[in-house]
Amino acid sequence: MDCHCRNVYIAVMTMWLPNLEGRTGPVYRAIADAIDADVESGALRAGTRLPPHRDLADHLGVTVTTVTRAYTEAARRGLTSGHVGRGTFIRGRESEENDNGLLDMSINVLMPDKEVANLEAHLMRKRVLPWTQLLGYAPKRGHLRHRQAMAAWLTYLGLPADPDHIVLTAGAQHGLATTASALVKPGDTVLVEELTYSGFRLLSQQMHFKLKGVAMDGEGLKPDALEAACRTTRATVLYCMPRLQNPTSAVMSEKRRRQIAAVAEKCRLTVIEDDTYGFLSPERWPLARLIPHRTVFVTSLSKSLFGGLRLGCAVAPPAILDRIVGAVWATMITTSSIGADMLSAWIEDGTAARIADWKRHESAARQVIARRILNGQRFQTHPSSLHMWLALPARWSSEGFVAEARARGVVLNASSEFAVGTEQPKAVRLCLGPPRTRGSLEQALTRVNECLLDRAPTARAVV
Numbered sequence: 334m335d336c337h338c339r340n341v342y343i344a345v346m347t348m349w350l351p352n353l354e355g356r357t358g359p360v361y362r363a364i365a366d367a368i369d370a371d372v373e374s375g376a377l378r379a380g381t382r383l384p385p386h387r388d389l390a391d392h393l394g395v396t397v398t399t400v401t402r403a404y405t406e407a408a409r410r411g412l413t414s415g416h417v418g419r420g421t422f423i424r425g426r427e428s429e430e431n432d433n434g435l436l437d438m439s440i441n442v443l444m445p446d447k448e449v450a451n452l453e454a455h456l457m458r459k460r461v462l463p464w465t466q467l468l469g470y471a472p473k474r475g476h477l478r479h480r481q482a483m484a485a486w487l488t489y490l491g492l493p494a495d496p497d498h499i500v501l502t503a504g505a506q507h508g509l510a511t512t513a514s515a516l517v518k519p520g521d522t523v524l525v526e527e528l529t530y531s532g533f534r535l536l537s538q539q540m541h542f543k544l545k546g547v548a549m550d551g552e553g554l555k556p557d558a559l560e561a562a563c564r565t566t567r568a569t570v571l572y573c574m575p576r577l578q579n580p581t582s583a584v585m586s587e588k589r590r591r592q593i594a595a596v597a598e599k600c601r602l603t604v605i606e607d608d609t610y611g612f613l614s615p616e617r618w619p620l621a622r623l624i625p626h627r628t629v630f631v632t633s634l635s636k637s638l639f640g641g642l643r644l645g646c647a648v649a650p651p652a653i654l655d656r657i658v659g660a661v662w663a664t665m666i667t668t669s670s671i672g673a674d675m676l677s678a679w680i681e682d683g684t685a686a687r688i689a690d691w692k693r694h695e696s697a698a699r700q701v702i703a704r705r706i707l708n709g710q711r712f713q714t715h716p717s718s719l720h721m722w723l724a725l726p727a728r729w730s731s732e733g734f735v736a737e738a739r740a741r742g743v744v745l746n747a748s749s750e751f752a753v754g755t756e757q758p759k760a761v762r763l764c765l766g767p768p769r770t771r772g773s774l775e776q777a778l779t780r781v782n783e784c785l786l787d788r789a790p791t792a793r794a795v796v
């Protein structure tokens with residue numbers, strides 16, 4: 334790198350200067366990388382004005398053209414915006430804190446801000462089907478081209494699927510709701526992990542079916558407990574999350590998936606497999622691969638890409654699929670073709686895989702941060718998970734801790750949202766995805782850790 338100046342932050346100047354030390358490659362890219370790193374760490378905040386081209390060029394001993402290229406590259410990555418005559422500014426993000434000034438760690442969204450900025454320019458220009466088809470009603474299961482794209486995505490997730498066995502849904506929650514309405518009647522009992530996804534608990538309340546929790550260990554459902562529950566309840570449906578269970582992050586090994594598949598066969602269970610977080614899992618294929626004839630596989634693009642797409646699918650054997658298609662028709666005729674078309678284009682041009690890769694990388698990095706900050710605390714998680722199930726010291730109730738964390742500006746989930754049955758574990762769930770930068774994740778986790786260490790919780794919070 335032909336940069337003469339080794340100084341980084343110069344005390345006499347208040348303006349920001351890039352740290353180029355150790356950066357290789359063209360200088361313009363090194364400057365853009367430095368901007369990127371400082372936005373990520375929080376050192377450069379939204380609205381900060383970058384040094385004028387000439388000043389930075391003089392300071393670094395490079396040409397003005399190099400600085401212009403660097404700023405153009407930063408703008409292309411969505412890091413800056415320029416105002417003619419006023420300079421180059423770090424782009425504003427949506428506020429980290431919600432309207433009440435709270436950092437929300439209760440709904441898992443990991444937003445690839447830079448990728449989104451890149452996509453914005455050609456969001457509606459890349460299409461797979463013509464507008465006339467997209468703006469009309471779709472066929473019942475979704476357009477074939479879109480189901481083919483979804484099948485390609487499922488293959489990427491480890492489940493090669495026939496597009497004819499797929500129905501598109503408005504996200505995984507809709508996939509679960511329509512599957513439950515196809516398989517379960519009011520009053521029926523459905524077997525679930527003893528800590529289960531809160532959205533499935535909501536469905537049971539809404540649709541008036543019962544849940545029976547099955548004991549878990551570090552790998553999720555215990556096969557012997559599942560078999561015993563089948564015998565005592567005579568349930569015919571199991572809902573579970575074998576890859577990165579929500580909230581515990583448990584991942585079933587291949588051996589465990591084979592054991593669960595064997596119990597499902599023996600007890601003639603229909604399994605609703607929720608693979609919403611499967612794209613992050615180190616296990617390369619889901620349970621449905623072993624027992625496709627008795628599994629409804631439900632997933633969505635909400636976590637791997639964007640929740641706002643409201644796009645997911647259910648994959649099922651033909652007889653069950655027809656009933657789910659009927660439930661989709663009854664609830665929303667068909668899903669919107671526009672999100673499905675965007676997805677199809679992104680699968681074809683590699684954008685979808687690139688975003689999912691970034692999310693895998695970012696989740697792993699966030700895990701390292703969380704483990705460092707919560708070092709010494711007891712928690713259940715997985716190195717590639719976006720969830721942490723945090724055990725609380727005996728003096729706390731789950732609800733009390735959530736209230737205390739909220740008083741300190743962080744929103745968490747109490748165990749009552751996930752627990753099946755009357756026992757409320759002394760634990761809370763943390764989502765590592767929502768903070769927009771690693772810096773704000775650290776800030777939120779530090780506040781949670783302070784709550785844990787604080788020997789004198791506010792009296793109001795102890796329940």
Ligand SMILES: Cc1ncc(COP(=O)(O)O)c(C=O)c1O
Binds near residue numbers: 532609645
């Ligand atoms: C395990 C699980 N299943 C389903 C959903 C619903 O996802 P979607 O946004 O695709 O409806 C979620 C959302 O958080 C989830 O965690």
